[in-house]
Amino acid sequence: MLENMLNYALFRSVRANRVQKQFLNCIESELAEGFTELLLRLMSLVLFLNMDFRRNIKNFRGRYLFRSRDDEITVAAVFRDNRLRVYDKAIANTDVTVTFKDARALMNYILSPKPDILGSILRQDVVIDGNFNYLYKFAYMAKHLQLMATGKA
Amino acid sequence: MGAVTLQDIRLTEYNLENLPLLKQLREGLFNEKPKVCIERARYYTEYLRDMSSDREPAEIRYANAANYFLSKKAPLFFDDNLLAGTTTSKPFGAPVYPEWTGMTIWPELDTISTREKNPLILSKKEAEGLNFDIYPYWMERNILEYTRKKHNNPECMRIFERIVFFIASKAGCISHTVPDYRVALDKGVEYIIEQAASREIELKKDENLSEENRQKLEFYQAIQIAMQGVIAYAQNLGKKAAGLAAKEQDPFRKENFRKMAALCARVPAKPARTFREAVNCIWIVQVAIHAENINMAMSPGRLDQILYEYYKKDIDKGILTVKEAMELVGCLWLKLNDNANLVPETAEELFGGAGTVPAVTVGGVDENGEDAVNDLTYIMLRVTELLKTRDPSLNARYHYEKNAEEYRDRVAEVIVNTKAVPAIHNDVVDIKVLENQGTKLEHARDYAIIGCVELGVSGRSYDASSSIILNLVSGLELALNSGKRPVTGDEQIGPQTGDPSQFKSFVEFREAFENQLRWLMGKGIELNEYFGHTYQEILPSPLLSAFFEGPMEQGKDLISGGALYNSSGATHVGFADTVDSLNAIEKAVFIDKKCTFAELMKALEANFKDHEKLHAYLINKTPKYGTDDPIAVENSRSLIRFLYDFYQGHTNYRGGRYRPGYWTMTNHAGQGKLSRALPNGRKADKVFASGITPVSQAADDLTACLRAVGGLQSECIPSGEALNLKYPFVEGKEDIKRFGQAVEAYFRCGGLHIQFNIMSYEDLIDARNNPEKHPGLLVRVSGYSAYFNDLNEAMKDEIITRTAYDIRTGKAVPLRSASV
Numbered sequence: 001m002l003e004n005m006l007n008y009a010l011f012r013s014v015r016a017n018r019v020q021k022q023f024l025n026c027i028e029s030e031l032a033e034g035f036t037e038l039l040l041r042l043m044s045l046v047l048f049l050n051m052d053f054r055r056n057i058k059n060f061r062g063r064y065l066f067r068s069r070d071d072e073i074t075v076a077a078v079f080r081d082n083r084l085r086v087y088d089k090a091i092a093n094t095d096v097t098v099t100f101k102d103a104r105a106l107m108n109y110i111l112s113p114k115p116d117i118l119g120s121i122l123r124q125d126v127v128i129d130g131n132f133n134y135l136y137k138f139a140y141m142a143k144h145l146q147l148m149a150t151g152k153a
Numbered sequence: 154m155g156a157v158t159l160q161d162i163r164l165t166e167y168n169l170e171n172l173p174l175l176k177q178l179r180e181g182l183f184n185e186k187p188k189v190c191i192e193r194a195r196y197y198t199e200y201l202r203d204m205s206s207d208r209e210p211a212e213i214r215y216a217n218a219a220n221y222f223l224s225k226k227a228p229l230f231f232d233d234n235l236l237a238g239t240t241t242s243k244p245f246g247a248p249v250y251p252e253w254t255g256m257t258i259w260p261e262l263d264t265i266s267t268r269e270k271n272p273l274i275l276s277k278k279e280a281e282g283l284n285f286d287i288y289p290y291w292m293e294r295n296i297l298e299y300t301r302k303k304h305n306n307p308e309c310m311r312i313f314e315r316i317v318f319f320i321a322s323k324a325g326c327i328s329h330t331v332p333d334y335r336v337a338l339d340k341g342v343e344y345i346i347e348q349a350a351s352r353e354i355e356l357k358k359d360e361n362l363s364e365e366n367r368q369k370l371e372f373y374q375a376i377q378i379a380m381q382g383v384i385a386y387a388q389n390l391g392k393k394a395a396g397l398a399a400k401e402q403d404p405f406r407k408e409n410f411r412k413m414a415a416l417c418a419r420v421p422a423k424p425a426r427t428f429r430e431a432v433n434c435i436w437i438v439q440v441a442i443h444a445e446n447i448n449m450a451m452s453p454g455r456l457d458q459i460l461y462e463y464y465k466k467d468i469d470k471g472i473l474t475v476k477e478a479m480e481l482v483g484c485l486w487l488k489l490n491d492n493a494n495l496v497p498e499t500a501e502e503l504f505g506g507a508g509t510v511p512a513v514t515v516g517g518v519d520e521n522g523e524d525a526v527n528d529l530t531y532i533m534l535r536v537t538e539l540l541k542t543r544d545p546s547l548n549a550r551y552h553y554e555k556n557a558e559e560y561r562d563r564v565a566e567v568i569v570n571t572k573a574v575p576a577i578h579n580d581v582v583d584i585k586v587l588e589n590q591g592t593k594l595e596h597a598r599d600y601a602i603i604g605c606v607e608l609g610v611s612g613r614s615y616d617a618s619s620s621i622i623l624n625l626v627s628g629l630e631l632a633l634n635s636g637k638r639p640v641t642g643d644e645q646i647g648p649q650t651g652d653p654s655q656f657k658s659f660v661e662f663r664e665a666f667e668n669q670l671r672w673l674m675g676k677g678i679e680l681n682e683y684f685g686h687t688y689q690e691i692l693p694s695p696l697l698s699a700f701f702e703g704p705m706e707q708g709k710d711l712i713s714g715g716a717l718y719n720s721s722g723a724t725h726v727g728f729a730d731t732v733d734s735l736n737a738i739e740k741a742v743f744i745d746k747k748c749t750f751a752e753l754m755k756a757l758e759a760n761f762k763d764h765e766k767l768h769a770y771l772i773n774k775t776p777k778y779g780t781d782d783p784i785a786v787e788n789s790r791s792l793i794r795f796l797y798d799f800y801q802g803h804t805n806y807r808g809g810r811y812r813p814g815y816w817t818m819t820n821h822a823g824q825g826k827l828s829r830a831l832p833n834g835r836k837a838d839k840v841f842a843s844g845i846t847p848v849s850q851a852a853d854d855l856t857a858c859l860r861a862v863g864g865l866q867s868e869c870i871p872s873g874e875a876l877n878l879k880y881p882f883v884e885g886k887e888d889i890k891r892f893g894q895a896v897e898a899y900f901r902c903g904g905l906h907i908q909f910n911i912m913s914y915e916d917l918i919d920a921r922n923n924p925e926k927h928p929g930l931l932v933r934v935s936g937y938s939a940y941f942n943d944l945n946e947a948m949k950d951e952i953i954t955r956t957a958y959d960i961r962t963g964k965a966v967p968l969r970s971a972s973v
Contacts, residue, residue, distance in 0.1 A: 055285060110260065122316050122499075122827055124641055129311070131301065132256075133292040139260035140284060147263055 019045060020149055027107060027146065035103040036066050036075045037086075039111075043077075043145055044084040053148070056141050057082055062134050065090060065097040066106065073103065077138075096130030110139040111146055156465070156527045159475070162563055164535040167479055172539070174233060175483040179540055181232050182245070183929060187493045189258075189265065189275040190241035191282050193444060194249040196222040198287045212368075212710060216375035216695045219445045220382030226444070228386070228393035230413075233406060235484045236433045237390040237413040238440045240448065240492035247273050247495040249283065250447045251291040252692060254325040257497045259288055270501040271943055273493070297324040300687045309680040312673075317640050317827050319677045320622040320820070323684035326447040327712075329619050329722075331454040331512075331601045332700035333612020337438050338431050338459065341423040342380045345699050349376040352708065369708030375695035376705070383441040383696070384422045390437070391417030428473050431463040432481045436488050438700065439511070445696040448492050450604025450619070452512035453545065454611045456485075457529040458519070458599075464529050475532065482529075482536045489513075489545045506819060506939040506948060508543040514601040516560060517550025517580045522598055524555045531563065537574060538567045541931050543938050548602040552580035553897050565892040569883045569911050573931045574938055576606065576875075576908035579900040582867045583608055586905070589868045590812065592718055605816045605936020606844075606873035606906045610718055613702045615711045615807065618722035618814070618872055621677040624824050625792075626727035626831065626841065628673050629734055632666040633754065639829040647672050654751040659739040662750075666735070667795060674723070674796075678803050678811060681721060685806035688712045712807070719809025722872035723800055726820045728792070729778050729842035733833035733851065735788045737775040741767075741832070744784075745774075757830045760837045772834035779847025779858045790866060797869035814872025815845035816936040822947040840951040843935035844875030849954040855895065855963035858956075863902025874905050875936045879957040881913035881966055891960050908933045910952065914968055917941070917953040 023038045046053050057079050064077040067090070076091040077084060100106040105125035120126040128135060147153035169176040200221040205214050230237070231244040241248050249255040258265055258273075262280040265273050293302065301310055313321045336345060353373040356366055391414045398410035412429070419426075420434035435453060442451055467473030489511050515533050519525040537547045549564040564577060580598075587597035587608055596610045603609040607618035628647075630638045636647040650665035688694075693712050698704035704715030741747045748756070748767055756764035776782035778789045793813075800811035825840035833848065835841075842848045845862060852858040855878075862876050876899075883892055899907055910917075910932050920927040920941050930941040932952055941949065957966040 060289070121314065122823075124315070124317075128314065129306070131292065131298050132314075133259070133288070133295070133298055136256055136259035137288070137292070140262055143260055144263055153263065 024149060027111060032103040032107045035107045036073055037088075039142060039145075040075060040077050040084070040086045042149070043141065044086055046145060046148065047084050050148075053141075053144070054082065056137075056144075057084065060137075062137070063091060063094045064134065064138060065094045067097070067099050068103070069099055069101055094130060095134040096128060096132070098135065099127045099129070101125045110142045156461075157531070159528050159531055162531045162559065163566070164475070164479070164531060167476060167535060167539075169539055172476070172480060172483065174235075174480055175487070175536075175540065178232055178234055178484065178487050179542070182487055182490055182542070185245040187245045187247050187271075187273050188243040189273045189279060189495065190243045190246035190248050191279045191287065192226065192242040192248075193222055194251050194255060194287050195282060196225055198251065198290050202290045210371045211691055212371045212375035212693050212695050213378065215445070215693055216378035216382075219379045219696050220385070222444050223382035223441060224385040224389070226386055226389070228390040230394065230397060230410070233409065234488060235409060235413075235429070235481055236436045236488050237394060237417050238386075238433070238437045238488070240440055240443055245491060245493065247493040248443070248448060249287070249495055251287060252295050253447050255495060256288060256291060256295060257500070258495060259283070261497060265498070268498045270498055270945070271496075271506075273495065294691075296684060296687055296692065299691060300324075300683050303687065304683050307680070307683065309676040309683070312646070312676050313680055315641060317638065317824065318624060318627045318646070318673055321677060321680045321684060322619045322622060323617070323681060323688070326449040326619075327617050327688065327694075328446045328448070329450040329452075329604050329607070329617060330615055330697075331452045331603055331609040331611050332438070332442060332697060333702060334435050334438055334453065334459055334700065335612065336700060337421045338425045338434055338463070342383050342421045342699075343423060345705070346377050346380045348705055349373040349380075349699075352705070353377070356708075366708075372695065372698075372704070372708050372710055375693075376699045379445070379696035380699055382444070383438065386441060387417045387421060387437050391415075425463060428460065428463040428467045428478060429481055431460050432485050435459075436485055439489075442697055442700070443492070445694055448494065448509045450510045450512065452510075452514075452601065452603050452609070453489075454512075454601035454609075455514045455599070457515040457527060457533055458525055461527050461529050468528075475528075478529070479532055479536055482532055483540060486536055486540055486542060486545060490542050501945070506934065506944040507937055508546075508939065510604045510937045511545045512548055512602045512604055513545040514548045514550060514578075515575070516556060516564070517578075518552045518555050518584075518598055520595040520599050522555070524552070524557070526556055526560045530560070534563060534567045534575070538570050541571050541929065543931065543940055546602075546604070546937050547575035548578055548606075549575040550578050550580045550583070551896070551900065553900055554581065556580075558893065561897065562889050562893040565883075565889050565896065568909050569889065569892070571931055572911045573909070573933045576602075576906060576933065576936075577896055578602060578606075578906050579904060581900065582903055582905055586868055586871050590718075590720070590810070590871050596717070602873075605818060606875045607722055607814060607816070608871065608873055612700065613716060614718035614720065615701065615716035616720050616722055616812075616872075618720075618812075619724060620681045620721040621674075621723035622726060622817075622820055623673060623677055623723055624726045624820075625670070625731040626734075626824065626828050628670040629666060629727075629731050629831070630828065631669040631673070632662065633757070633832075635665075636669070640827050654749065654754065656750060659743045662738060663735065670796070671799060674799055677723065682806050685712070685721075689806065714807035714809075716807075719805065719807040720812045720871075721805040721807075721809065722812050722814055724814040724816050724872060725796065726817045726824050727828075727841040728815050728845055729848045729851070730831055730833055730835055732778040732785065732789045732792060733775070733848055734831045735792070736777065736782075736785050737771050737832040737834070739784055739788070740775045741771060753832060757832065760830045761834070768834055771832065775833065777847065777851040779852025779861050780854070781857050781861065786861065786864065789861070790864070793865050793869045797866075812872040814870060814874060816873055816875035817841075817844050818935055818937065819944070819948050821935065822945065822951050825951075826947055840947050843877050843951060843955075845870075846875070846877045846935075846955070849951070849956055850965065850968055852956060853965040855958040855965075856898075859895065859899040859904065860902050863899050863904035865903070867903045867905050870905060876904060876907045877910070877933060877935060877955060878907060879910045879912065879955045880960045881911075881916075881957045883911055883960055888960050895960070895963075908936075910955070914953060914957060914966070917949075921949050921953065
């Protein structure tokens with residue numbers, strides 16, 4: 001109970017945090033600039049602060065690479081030891097690599113207005129190389145984060 | 154031999170008013186919202202993760218998982234249905250099968266209950282169960298990911314995952330078959346256990362078992378384990394029913410529970426003795442099969458034949474009335490609707506609206522080639538006419554030399570009254586097609602429909618009929634762009650077959666097209682083989698195998714080739730648009746020289762903007778499939794032949810041949826939305842024609858249309874075809890007669906299958922614009938029935954614009970495009 005209250009208080013403070021504001025602004029903007037980095041930063045932060053959300057990565061190991069088609073954006077996410085580490089560079093031995101047309105395409109792919117994984121593939125906005133289930137898990141976490149950030153979770 | 158004793162084959166004295174139980178159950182079904190059910194996923198995961206090891210033989214392990222689930226599956230009674238057993242733990246449930254597509258809703262766990270298209274209610278607790286407990290176990294273990302890892306993410310899989318070339322359905326299911334319920338009905342599941350046990354004992358006598366015999370031994374053990382699970386579930390149902398009977402005050406319900414308790418103590422363990430026991434036996438076995446196999450087109454088959462002896466015996470004894478038989482059949486029809494597919498939202502938007510398509514087949518001839526239509530055939534038709542439910546997908550076989558005209562016309566009447574069902578199949582040709590595939594004549598005569606329109610030999614063939622769904626237009630676009638497709642950009646996908654503007658003849662283009670198709674089909678087959686081997690390694694089907702002829706005798710699981718007959722089906726999307734595009738290229742570029750290939754390509758790239766004259770010419774002046782034009786006839790037949798020869802030259806992992814078919818479910822709508830303009834004048838993003846149906850508004854004479862489709866060398870279409878037609882009205886006996894005659898004429902031309910929507914353009918437009926006025930409006934899509942309101946917008950448009958023919962003149966009714 002106490003921990004829940006603490007988590008709630010901490011998450012409230014995170015909501016006030018710039019990252020969250022930026023993230024919310026980003027998903028409402030036309031270009032979704034910086035979406036990938038903001039999403040991962042916010043996810044990392046909330047994983048650290050929120051015990052319930054942290055359950056998602058308990059004993060989970062996963063290596064993700066997100067890159068734009070023009071190589072302007074390259075961000076890696078590594079889940080290990082109940083933590084998420086974010087890198088601004090390519091990593092090897094990924095479980096899944098997501099190559100996307102632009103930040104907006106990636107956002108449509110996993111978040112807004114609804115997770116649209118199949119649609120993005122069909123439109124060829126996003127190309128997946130690797131295990132789809134890792135991506136499904138990530139998309140669930142991202143969507144849940146969005147709902148938390150907007151007070152709908 | 155058929156035996157019709159009913160005074161009135163239309164059974165007009167029975168309706169939903171004097172069958173109040175069916176009326177009440179039907180209303181309940183339509184009011185029920187579908188819910189995600191995780192019961193099966195939870196028990197399977199629990200068993201496989203915590204109580205067994207990957208090192209155990211897969212047969213035994215999966216049989217134990219089925220047994221574990223069925224023994225623990227909640228025995229539930231949600232309503233006053235006369236049959237015991239439920240597919241899921243919800244009144245209307247979408248079960249999660251994580252081995253197949255169950256993981257695809259993971260991103261939607263928070264939103265699936267409220268999504269716009271066909272929401273599925275999922276409780277927070279169950280969503281957490283999936284997210285934290287169930288899905289993590291399957292991340293590397295479902296069919297798709299196991300195969301990817303094993304074959305190092307092969308090119309064929311990466312092509313499949315672009316979705317716009319072909320779909321390899323084994324990633325999502327096999328099912329698509331017709332089990333043999335006779336063994337459960339006539340001998341009982343205990344008999345199956347005894348058979349497997351005696352074979353196991355025989356094998357154990359050999360102290361130095363060969364590897365082959367060791368596998369047989371495991372298979373026989375697995376069958377026993379799985380069958381004990383089936384019996385355990387029935388017994389649990391019986392005990393629960395007995396408990397409910399003791400508490401129930403309402404006399405009808407009390408008696409119903411009492412009867413179900415007695416019945417479940419008997420079937421399916423022991424042979425059924427009465428019609429009611431037989432119907433419930435089939436349902437319990439169907440539920441049990443879905444413990445192991447995903448709920449996709451698991452088809453009960455020829456129920457009017459299988460159940461007839463039980464019906465007749467009870468009627469003769471005076472312990473069953475026609476009305477009671479109708480109630481029991483109706484209860485089975487409604488039970489077959491108690492489950493839905495678990496589909497992610499985008500798939501719903503692009504391909505959705507389908508039920509689970511358990512196909513029931515009635516009529517036709519028996520194994521001796523004689524008229525098989527009987528009283529139950531008419532009872533099933535009448536029940537279908539009254540209930541108008543999406544499932545079961547009812548299919549009427551019609552043998553124009555053996556079945557009576559009155560049967561033919563009664564089938565037509567039911568279609569008119571339901572506006573959509575049943576579909577009709579040509580016995581004469583279907584039987585020949587199966588014989589041509591090596592099926593014994595008496596077995597071919599006992600065929601039943603699988604899912605949409607595919608031909609299966611009841612309980613004897615394992616056909617995996619939707620293994621590959623190949624987009625023919627993708628082959629055409631690859632040929633037009635030397636191995637690239639507009640939708641996949643500049644990426645070289647297929648082989649470089651040359652710049653079409655350099656081709657000197659149509660033959661050169663056709664060769665390029667065929668080369669692209671060969672490459673695509675080869676990729677589809679390669680991936681299907683990979684998936685097939687994955688199933689053999691990690692996901693066998695001992696439970697389903699017990700309900701087939703062959704596995705017990707051979708000691709071999711269905712997935713390893715145990716059935717008497719084996720095949721893999723490949724169906725094709727965009728047939729008519731592809732043929733018409735070939736016609737247009739031949740005529741416009743090489744015969745009339747109306748444009749150069751380069752000019753045509755330019756017009757396609759511009760989606761005919763500023764090329765209106767050429768567009769009008771392509772639409773109005775080039776040959777159309779569905780007419781008698783010799784160019785169209787030649788191109789359609791040669792494509793059918795080409796595909797048939799290619800597939801038949803390939804043997805699958807079970808030792809059977811690949812079989813082509815032409816039915817598209819809703820894929821023609823989804824794939825059409827992803828394709829650019831085509832040479833036949835079809836503009837970008839418009840739906841393709843469905844199944845083997847000519848392009849909407851392209852064939853304006855019904856007789857010519859039926860002649861063209863019927864003339865397509867049906868022996869080259871062994872996996873079935875879907876011809877979708879529309880009549881705006883059919884009124885009175887004369888129209889019904891014309892309806893029946895048109896079907897017969899088509900069948901005499903060689904057509905395999907035909908299905909109808911009896912609706913005008915205006916009716917359908919009104920249904921689209923005012924969905925609340927048309928709840929439960931049933932339509933035929935391309936092989937199955939759907940509720941119009943459940944379809945995506947593209948699919949609704951396709952059904953609206955399908956050519957409607959005036960049944961009296963045989964001429965197409967003009968579609969005023971402004972109204973669409």
